[in-house]
Amino acid sequence: xxxxxxxxxxxxxxxxxxxxxxxxxxxxxxxxxxxxxxxxxxxxxxxxxxxxxxxxxxxxxxxxxxxxxxxxxxxxxxxxxxxxxxxxxxxxxxxxxxxxxxxxxxxxxxxxxxxxxxxxxxxxxxxxxxxxxxxxxxxxxxxxxxxxxxxxxxxxxxxxxxxxxxxxxxxxxxxxxxxxxxxxxxxxxxxxxxxxxxxxxxxxxxxxxxxxxxxxxxxxxxxxxxxxxxxxxxxxxxxxxxxxxxxxxxxxxxxxxxxxxxxxxxxxxxxxxxxxxxxxxxxxxxxxxxxxxxxxxxxxxxxxxxxxxxxxxxxxxxxxxxxxxxxxxxxxxxxxxxxxxxxxxxxxxxxxxxxxxxxxxxxxxxxxxxxxxxxxxxxxxxxxxxxx
Amino acid sequence: xxxxxxxxxxxxxxxxxxxxxxxxxxxxxxxxxxxxxxxxxxxxxxxxxxxxxxxxxxxxxxxxxxxxxxxxxxxxxxxxxxxxxxxxxxxxxxxxxxxxxxxxxxxxxxxxxxxxxxxxxxxxxxxxxxxxxxxxxxxxxxxxxxxxxxxxxxxxxxxx
Numbered sequence: 451x452x453x454x455x456x457x458x459x460x461x462x463x464x465x466x467x468x469x470x471x472x473x474x475x476x477x478x479x480x481x482x483x484x485x486x487x488x489x490x491x492x493x494x495x496x497x498x499x500x501x502x503x504x505x506x507x508x509x510x511x512x513x514x515x516x517x518x519x520x521x522x523x524x525x526x527x528x529x530x531x532x533x534x535x536x537x538x539x540x541x542x543x544x545x546x547x548x549x550x551x552x553x554x555x556x557x558x559x560x561x562x563x564x565x566x567x568x569x570x571x572x573x574x575x576x577x578x579x580x581x582x583x584x585x586x587x588x589x590x591x592x593x594x595x596x597x598x599x600x601x602x603x604x605x606x607x608x609x610x611x612x613x614x615x616x617x618x619x620x621x622x623x624x625x626x627x628x629x630x631x632x633x634x635x636x637x638x639x640x641x642x643x644x645x646x647x648x649x650x651x652x653x654x655x656x657x658x659x660x661x662x663x664x665x666x667x668x669x670x671x672x673x674x675x676x677x678x679x680x681x682x683x684x685x686x687x688x689x690x691x692x693x694x695x696x697x698x699x700x701x702x703x704x705x706x707x708x709x710x711x712x713x714x715x716x717x718x719x720x721x722x723x724x725x726x727x728x729x730x731x732x733x734x735x736x737x738x739x740x741x742x743x744x745x746x747x748x749x750x751x752x753x754x755x756x757x758x759x760x761x762x763x764x765x766x767x768x769x770x771x772x773x774x775x776x777x778x779x780x781x782x783x784x785x786x787x788x789x790x791x792x793x794x795x796x797x798x799x800x801x802x803x804x805x806x807x808x809x810x811x812x813x814x815x816x817x818x819x820x821x822x823x824x825x826x827x828x829x830x831x832x833x834x835x836x837x838x
Numbered sequence: 839x840x841x842x843x844x845x846x847x848x849x850x851x852x853x854x855x856x857x858x859x860x861x862x863x864x865x866x867x868x869x870x871x872x873x874x875x876x877x878x879x880x881x882x883x884x885x886x887x888x889x890x891x892x893x894x895x896x897x898x899x900x901x902x903x904x905x906x907x908x909x910x911x912x913x914x915x916x917x918x919x920x921x922x923x924x925x926x927x928x929x930x931x932x933x934x935x936x937x938x939x940x941x942x943x944x945x946x947x948x949x950x951x952x953x954x955x956x957x958x959x960x961x962x963x964x965x966x967x968x969x970x971x972x973x974x975x976x977x978x979x980x981x982x983x984x985x986x987x988x989x990x991x992x993x994x995x996x997x998x
Contacts, residue, residue: 542883542988631884631891634989658912693907695900742989747891766895771993774908778916780993785918 454478458828460838462805463798463821467790470640475831476738482830483717484510484735487603488676489610491719492516492526494730495594496627496748502545502560507744508734509600514587515539516596517549519561524591526598527562527584538584549584558584593618594625595721595730611715613672613809614680620711621723627748630762634744635771639783641735642827643790644743645718647779648817649681650800655782658775661693662700666710666814673808673819677716677826683814685710685725699767699774702726703760716826726757727765739787745770845931848941848968851976856924859996864906867997871902872969872977879983879998882962893985894997909995917995920949922959924998934967938979941966945983947998960987960998 454474458466469475484490492507493516503518506529513529515538529538531551538549538558548565549558557566562584570577587598590607595618597607608615637644649671653659669683685708691697702708702725713721718733727747734742747765749758769776790796801816808826812818828835851870858866871877879894896902930942942965949959960983967980983998 543887629889631887631889632881633891633893634881634883635993636989636991638992655916657916661912695903696898699901699904762890763895763897766892767901770893771990772893772995774904774912777908777913777993777995781917784992 454831454833456833458833458835459795460836461797462825463802464795465798465821465824466795467792470643470787470790471738473738476735478831479717479735480510482832483827485512485600486830487599487601487605488717488830489590489597489599489604489607489715490717491595491597491715491721491730491732493524493596493732494622494627494629494746494748495524495591495596495625496629497543497746498524500545502547503543504539504546504549504560505543506539506541507732509587509598510735512600513537514598515549516589517560517562520559521561523561524589524596525562526587526589526596528587530585531556532564532582532584533567556582562586593622594627595622610676612674612676612678614674614678614713614715617680617682617711617713618721620682620709621713621721621728623750626751627728628751628753630747630749630765632744632746633770633772634742635780636736637741637743637780637783638739639741639787640738641718641733641741643783643786644733644741645714645716645823646786646820647714648800648820649813649815650817651782652815655778656775657778662688662691664688664700669710669814671812671814671816671819673810673812673822675808675826677808677823677830679714679819679823681710681712681714681814683710684708698760699764700725701760703757716823722769724769725764726761727769728761729765729769741783743771843974844939844970845928847970847974847976848931848939849928851968851978852926852928852941852943852964855978855981856926859998860922860924862996864909868902868906870978871899871981872979873899875899875902875978875980877902877905877978877981877983877997879985879994881985881988883988885984893990893994896997905997913995917993918952920951920959920992920995922996923948923950926964929963937969937971939968939970941968945998949992951992957991958987959992959994960985960990962986962998 498518501520505516515529516526536553564582589598667684672680688700710724720731730746732744749761798817801813801818855870877896880892925946928943932940934940947959950956962985965982970976
């Protein structure tokens with residue numbers, strides 16, 4: 451593949467702002483990252499618990515569908531008829547015994563097998579039904595999170611998750627979850643602005659922490675060789691909950707110490723637990739300047755009615771696109787997108803020292819993991835740096 | 839109050855409500871709810887699938903007051919501001935016990951950003967419980983905004 455004509459600075463802590471706006475980069479991201487050898491979460495099992503349940507999503511811009519088969523296995527397919535390419539299911543979520551394409555009534559079962567194609571007696575002799583089963587993506591699950599890849603070259607999922615594997619149990623417990631629902635929003639930003647967040651901004655941008663005099667406790671931020679970043683931090687209980695008339699919004703009631711555990715996967719998905727909120731954020735990169743985020747929230751199957759109610763009330767108001775401690779993030783994604791239509795490079799500062807390489811631990815409130823994720827991106831994209 | 843005046847009292851409440859939001863007078867917004875009042879903003883997608891998660895769940899007086907603090911003290915100065923215009927159309931007003939009425943209305947909210955363009959922010963319907971007192975003043979006991987707009991075109995700062 452020819453090199454893209456983008457000037458990528460020699461200094462690893464620098465990034466060209468043009469990376470957020472170039473159409474040619476976006477096209478290559480779809481090929482190299484979203485349809486390339488990376489693993490992408492598309493659902494948690496709890497979103498499609500019964501045989502026949504399905505959920506549609508996008509892999510990059512390509513429509514996909516996860517179906518809980520009658521045989522109990524969840525498979526992920528391109529959401530496209532193998533005949534003429536018609537999108538098969540248009541609902542976000544649902545239940546169906548079979549999948550029928552409306553155009554020529556080709557019929558598939560929940561395992562993706564083509565059952566019938568009307569008029570097949572006049573198809574060419576070479577037509578074999580088994581060649582037209584739904585096109586299945588390679589999938590694998592970890593703690594109930596279903597990952598897919600369009601590429602046979604992706605490493606084994608557990609190798610890909612690497613040092614962040616222990617965090618999944620901290621977020622998802624034994625993975626027996628129930629779905630509470632979704633919040634969905636469009637950001638007027640590039641997907642890479644959305645995923646470029648870090649620990650430096652948290653106590654500064656989000657005034658809620660200051661008003662509550664709420665400091666993060668001890669924690670670590672870990673960067674992996676596949677561009678993932680994991681945060682595992684204790685949270686102090688809130689010393690000044692007087693600010694809130696309803697302090698249950700920031701109270702931990704699941705019997706453990708309050709924590710913030712964030713698994714920020716390359717390229718885009720986040721699996722996190724903050725106090726009692728269990729949240730998976732999945733992202734559709736529509737274009738260089740449109741990014742759609744689905745926040746799915748979960749409870750645990752063993753929650754009693756009071757705990758379920760608490761999780762629901764905390765999940766609805768705390769961490770989403772209109773959340774008490776998170777709304778400002780969206781504002782920043784959009785504002786970076788506008789502001790980065792200016793010439794020059796971004797230069798990360800907080801915690802930047804001598805060059806480091808993943809896997810490694812970085813400061814909890816530093817932005818030194820960001821250049822490491824960008825370095826992984828640059829290599830996957832085959833973009834060369836300028837020489838010093 | 840005289841039943842024939844109820845629709846007028848309900849409409850006056852809806853007008854006060856949308857006017858307070860469009861003027862960003864959040865004390866006036868709070869004043870549209872009675873002491874047991876609640877406000878829920880939820881997507882139709884969740885509602886239809888019996889998924890209880892909301893976009894805003896202010897199910898007590900305390901949370902309604904906190905909503906005002908989020909807007910005026912916590913988020914102020916960070917978000918990209920927008921100006922709203924709410925349009926509401928009452929469809930049903932049904933008695934539901936003493937002084938209580940179930941009111942269903944359609945709504946559309948336009949928003950105008952600092953960049954100057956105006957677009958639709960959300961469309962949906964309100965399912966409200968309104969208490970009309972003997973003196974003819976009406977307040978929300980429960981207000982639920984159900985958004986047809988599953989993916990909002992921007993993050994919502996203000997209640998709908």
